[in-house]
Amino acid sequence: MMIKRFIFFALLINFTFQSQVFAQTTKSKKALKLYKSSQELKKSRDFEKSISALKKAVEIDPKFAEAHLDLGYNYFILRDLRNARVHLQKAAELKPDDQKFKYSYIRVAEFELREGNYKVAVDYAKKYLTYNSSARYQRDVDEANRIIEIGEFAIEGMKNPHDFKPVSLGDVVNKFPYQYFPVLTADNSSMVFIGRQNKIENLYISTNENGKWGEPKPIKEINTNAQEGTCTISGDGKTLIFTACGETKERKVYGLCDLFISHKSGDEWSTPKNMGGKINRRSWESQPALSADGRTLYFVSDRPGGIGGNDIWMTKLNEKNEWTEPENLGPTVNTKRDEIAPFIHANGKTLFFSSEGYLGYGGYDFYKTELKNEKEWETPENLGYPINDFRDQVGLFITADGTKAFYSNEDYESGVIISSVLTSFDFPEEIRPSKISDVVAGKVFDAVTKKPLNAQIKLTNVDSDHLISAVESDEKYGNYLIALTEGSKYALHVDRSGYLYKSLSFDYKKGSESKVIELDIYLDPIxxxxxxxxxxxxxxxxxxxxxxxxxxxxxxxxxxxxxxxxxxxxxxxxxxxxxxxxxxxxxxxxxxxxxxxxxxxxxxxxxxxxxxxxxxxxxxxxxxxxxxxxxxxxxxxxxxxx
Structure with missing residues (x-):
């Protein structure tokens, strides 16, 4: 599920000019003949035979730099990056200061950056710029400058690494060939994630029992033989939004991928519903992130009206329980490149996401930003090394108390994912959310009959008289969960028609160690x-x-x-x-x-x-x-x- 981006260029070479030059750089007539033959084959776009001829040429003369260069380009055009790198690297080594080999320098700089060899990447990018000043190749010039900027940022950032010790969640939960994008309830008792086997993605849920994650169970009301992708769950575990790609008999979609919603009552999930034409367009909608109370949704879309590429958008449930028209988070968060995989912390203020548009360590990095007011975000901050490195980092979840992080640790081979394991680590204190959250959880009962009740539970900041969150207790079991964020004084009201409401007070202005507060609530009939x-x-x-x-x-x-x-x-x-x-x-x-x-x-x-x-x-x-x-x-x- 991780996204690995490679830039492929249509590289035009002046074959006649190169042949005249190359005639002077190999002493082997046979190798030169093979090289010339490869040029003709390439002109007719028979790259396989062209490669075959060039391979024979370098076998005869391993120092035939021009043949290595052409081999690298041929492999690059065929998207065989492993072999492209070998021969472009060889060409650059054989001709380290030759202007005619400048294009091998920029390609090798890209390869080295993708492997985290920052100093080598910077050196090759600088060498490329030394030999290229033509506006004709501005795209490569921009890429070289970007590699230098990333490389120098990474080299400096690696001097102050975080204490980072990721630990697998164990073989019981990591039972599939691939599992990724974990999301947890606010009390950390349940985790939903994507499990992939036989090329099919489905949603699974695992519960935490005595500190260990249990056997993942499929969410049968949601899973189909099609693809159920990235998902999010509300803090109380009662609202689930997920991605479905492609239309099926059961699910109609507006675009390439749509967002669907399901609600849990008792032990059952409702039949998923498409979230409708406001949320889903003819474009790509995916990677949802719900606030703890399930009333604010962040998601990724490439719809028109964005800043560029994939952007993060936001919508809210209004007083009529309808989702509002989505709003782009704007240029403080979104860039001309891709922003993906948002996660909104239980405090409702700290947004984590992945981006390739900000200065980082290469590929997608994790960033965080804080909401200053209703719509203004702070400048995103890179989470630093080694949480971020040269690989893509996508899909992060931070617990309500800010101390633990969950993600999928993925290994690649030649740009192809070969394993994905659910992993956690202690989240460094210096990059934790500015405010942590406590969790209030319990059940609502009829004070007389002691039967569970479905009731509305609203949390309000008494200083600003602003509604912070609103949830409902379960109709069958009466259980509820709501997050309290430090730094404010709250009023908690529990309502049900025909009953006296319950009024509770929580003063968190001074802050405290985060915990789960167990609180059963009994409502008296009027x-x-x-x-x-x-x-x-x-x-x-x-x-x-x-x-x-x-x-x-x-x-x-x-x-x-x-x-x-x-x-x-x-x-x-x-x-x-x-x-x-x-x-x-x-x-x-x-x-x-x-x-x-x-x-x-x-x-x-x-x-x-x-x-x-x-x-x-x-x-x-x-x-x-x-x-x-x-x-x-x-x-x-x-x-x-x-």
């Missing part, structure tokens, strides 16, 4: 006497003035009251035991009234809202620590009449 703690209402110490970051919670309460327009509630204020009873009771009542005032200004009838100040009389914890006191300082609402 019954008289039911109580909800509003964990995201904030006041200044000793004051009843609402702080701006309370807006998310207050607006949620407004919507809840609007959706349940017969409901009457009591808003109760509570304090810790600091201060006198009377002052605490007055403060708690004033805080409750502040919440009521916000609701009434938002259109909720005054008659539906009662208030009460309980002061320190109803603590939920003993006031023995600052943590417990913070829990006691709260606003609740109680259902008075349903």
């Amino acid at each position: 019954d008289e006497g039911s109580i909800v703690t509003l964990n995201n209402i904030f006041f200044e110490s000793g004051s009843y003035a609402l702080l701006p970051e309370s807006k998310t919670e207050l607006d949620k309460l407004v919507k809840f009251m609007s959706d349940n327009d017969e409901l009457k509630i009591e808003i109760g204020g509570h304090t810790d035991n600091v201060g006198s009873d009377d002052k605490n009771k007055t403060l708690s009542l004033n805080r409750a009234n502040s919440v009521k005032e916000y609701l009434t200004k938002a259109g909720i009838s005054d008659e539906r809202i009662a208030t009460e100040g309980y002061g320190e009389s109803k603590p939920v914890e003993e006031n023995t620590s600052e943590t417990n006191k913070a829990k006691n300082r709260r606003i609740e609402f109680k259902v008075v009449k349903n």
